[in-house]
Amino acid sequence: xSRKQPYTPCKLYVDGxxxxxxxxxxxxxxxxxxxxxTLRVSRTRPERKHMQCLRWPMxxxxxxxxxxxxxxxxx
Numbered sequence: 001x002s003r004k005q006p007y008t009p010c011k012l013y014v015d016g017x018x019x020x021x022x023x024x025x026x027x028x029x030x031x032x033x034x035x036x037x038t039l040r041v042s043r044t045r046p047e048r049k050h051m052q053c054l055r056w057p058m059x060x061x062x063x064x065x066x067x068x069x070x071x072x073x074x075x
Contacts, residue, residue, distance in 0.1 A: 006057045010034065013042075013050045017068050020049060024066045025056065033058045 004010070012026065012034060020026075026034040034053035042048040061067065 004032075004055050006055050008055050009037075010053050010055060011051070012053055013048055014068075014070060015045070015047050015049075017049055017070075020051075020068055021066075024068060025061050026051075026053065026068050026070050027058065027061070028070050028072065030072075031058055033061055 014020075014026070017026075020036065020039065022036055022039055024036050026036065033056040034051075035056045036051050036053055038052040040050050042050060
C-alpha cells in the first residue's frame with residue numbers, strides 16, 4: 001500500500017465530529033493526518049460533514065491544534 005504525498009488535496013466525509021471547523025485536523029490510528037480546508041453539512045443527513053482537506057504530516061500539527069481522531073470502517 002502506497003502512502004499519499006503530504007500537502008496533496010483530498011475529500012473526506014465523516015458522520016459525527018461535532019464542532020469540527022475549518023483549520024482543525026483529523027488524525028487516524030494509522031498515522032495519517034488531514035487539515036480541514038472547507039466544510040459543509042449535508043442537507044439530507046445533518047450529522048454528515050463533507051470536507052476538502054490537505055494531507056498533512058503528523059509531526060507538523062501544532063501542539064495547540066484542535067484534532068479529531070477518525071476511525072475507518074469498511075462499508
